[in-house]
Amino acid sequence: MSLPSSAPILIEDLTVAYGDQPVLDGLTLGVGAGRITALLGGNGAGKSTTLSTLLGFTRARSGRVAVCGIDPGAAPDAARRHIAYLPENVALYAHLSAVENADYLLALSDERHGRAAIVDALRAAGLQERAWDQRLAGFSKGMRQKVAIAVALLRAVPVLLLDEPTSGLDPRATADFNGLLSAVRERGTAVLMVTHDLLSAADVADEIAVLEAGRVAHRVAACGPERFDVRALHARFQVAA
Numbered sequence: 001m002s003l004p005s006s007a008p009i010l011i012e013d014l015t016v017a018y019g020d021q022p023v024l025d026g027l028t029l030g031v032g033a034g035r036i037t038a039l040l041g042g043n044g045a046g047k048s049t050t051l052s053t054l055l056g057f058t059r060a061r062s063g064r065v066a067v068c069g070i071d072p073g074a075a076p077d078a079a080r081r082h083i084a085y086l087p088e089n090v091a092l093y094a095h096l097s098a099v100e101n102a103d104y105l106l107a108l109s110d111e112r113h114g115r116a117a118i119v120d121a122l123r124a125a126g127l128q129e130r131a132w133d134q135r136l137a138g139f140s141k142g143m144r145q146k147v148a149i150a151v152a153l154l155r156a157v158p159v160l161l162l163d164e165p166t167s168g169l170d171p172r173a174t175a176d177f178n179g180l181l182s183a184v185r186e187r188g189t190a191v192l193m194v195t196h197d198l199l200s201a202a203d204v205a206d207e208i209a210v211l212e213a214g215r216v217a218h219r220v221a222a223c224g225p226e227r228f229d230v231r232a233l234h235a236r237f238q239v240a241a
């Protein structure tokens with residue numbers, strides 16, 4: 001498969017192993033600007049390892065990985081400057097407010113945005129005004145996700161990596177989150193979303209890639225003649241998992 005070399009996320013023929021245990025074995029995957037790809041696969045298929053390799057935390061044994069043209073294995077800090085990453089359990093500070101958390105996380109990325117820009121982003125992320133200055137202790141997972149996505153919105157980076165962002169969210173919060181992702185896509189961000197939530201993936205992704213035996217075994221498009229049928233994919237995915 002040939003991928004445009006300008007794609008912000010580019011993985012070609014990637015092999016990753018932990019000791020003598022191969023996890024990724026010839027994985028090829030690209031996400032272009034303004035596109036959302038959902039990465040599915042059974043437990044242990046290597047989805048988080050794929051994200052970790054893009055972030056430069058896990059080294060490729062062979063193959064090519066590039067984030068905006070930068071090899072995260074060789075230059076992890078430079079690659080991470082182009083990435084906003086939402087882990088499954090967002091690490092935020094319970095004793096700080098939503099605004100303070102955003103301010104602090106942005107400072108870690110060497111970014112300063114005033115309060116006005118931060119509350120604009122929190123509003124865009126759907127966090128209610130009364131929660132802006134509340135301490136995070138007591139926030140639901142959906143509220144914490146909104147703070148994290150507000151930070152990602154403010155960073156305006158070309159690549160967004162998400163690890164199971166809708167796990168534990170109720171259908172309303174999931175729909176809100178998917179709406180936000182669509183807004184992020186409109187800005188031209190390349191989004192790679194690891195998920196077990198096929199319905200959510202079908203809702204928001206342009207493409208679904210299913211990881212099996214260390215490589216992409218199925219890719220299905222969201223529109224055009226190859227538009228995916230969620231039920232058929234669900235049946236196929238259950239067999240794969």
Ligand SMILES: Nc1ncnc2c1ncn2[C@@H]1O[C@H](COP(=O)(O)OP(=O)(O)OP(=O)(O)O)[C@@H](O)[C@H]1O
Pocket residue numbers: 018023041042043044045046047048049050
């Ligand atoms: N740091 C590590 N050291 C050794 N083995 C690891 C490490 N991280 C992951 N693995 C193993 O690599 C395989 C792939 O793990 P990974 O977390 O990437 O899968 P996943 O598709 O994200 O799974 P899940 O859906 O359960 O989150 C698993 O067998 C896991 O046990």
